[in-house]
Amino acid sequence: MGLFSPGFPGSMEITWTTFNETEESTVEYGLWGGRLFELTAKGKATLFVDGGSEGRKMYIHRVTLTDLRPASAYVYHCGSEAGWSDVFSFTALNESTSWSPRFAIYGDMGNENPQSLARLQKETQVGMYDVILHVGDFAYDMHEDNGRIGDEFMRQIQSIAAYVPYMTCPGNHEAEYNFSNYRNRFSMPGQTESLWYSWNVGSAHIISLSTEIYFFLDYGVDLIFKQYEWLKKDLEEANKPENRAERPWIITMGHRPMYCSNNDKDDCTQFESYVSTVSKFSYQLMRRLFPGVDLELWAHEHTYERLWPVYGYKVFNGSIEQPYVNPKAPVHIITGSAGCRENHDTFVPNPRDWSAFRSTDYGYTRMQVHNTSHLYLEQVSDDQVSREGSPQFYNYEVDGLLQSLTDM
Incomplete structure (x- = not known):
């Protein structure tokens, strides 16, 4: 069971799986406090082998629910006359650009050693988040045991994804059978089978990219050019003065980072990483034509790292006193430490000068887009919480920063 934003106002898409064919795909729902299940929406089922x-x-x-009342709570269940799910709830996304949405962000979470899962489940259910961003690598791995690991993972995140939109991008662990488990199990906006897309929330325009098209060339080099052309058009639209005035924050998410200071010889540890080299047209496009990309979210490395504003391996801090106020390059955040069977990664002893903060603790990132000029990020250490073992340390922050809107 999962909620996903289809990318257009007043809507929510609900996705679930059955192992038998049913005659109907139905969601019954209603406003919280109103008559239970007074509304009905129908969709369709597709066979996945x-x-x-x-x-x-x-x-x-x-099934896509439409004409939802913004910021209103709904209860729902799904199924058919052959059987119904438990009853869940969600709050329709606020459509106002002055809204301050709250996010949990992480990548690389498996169903074995999902260190951060319990806290994310609880925090979601008590209403701390409006959206989840899972930046690639699920289950470890969804295709294993003939897809049963994927089934188990989807059941594990149901206690999150059934309550808030669970937005994703593909990682390297989804590559088996041409990313078929990823493309079938998740329902992102657009017509690209969830490989890349964009959507608006609050005063932010969020772009999800596939870094994997640069590594799995057997699945088609044409995807590189298709994503590039799509990105060019998307950024042109987002940067029209009237659109940028409404949504000045442009945020990207993709699995493999361009820069990192880990010592595992992954791509991002190279001075000229493959992502930044092969995809240079895409990223040069962002920088050269549309320099206002503010924040880039990554995972893949099983650590947390915050970079200074950086482009081309050079630091472009806003100032010495306020590096994140009006910087001249995007801020990069690597948040791939949610927990999986591959455990932690480690760092090189002496990072380059673009690395601002590093942690090997398990954890996840929180983000709030406060308004059109301020965005807040903090990293929560699950290890610190576990070590302290006391409720007053539940929201332990290992890193926090306040970034003001880039003005270039």
């Missing part, structure tokens, strides 16, 4: 040796079949149901 896992690429493993058993060829397991499952039916992915998708």
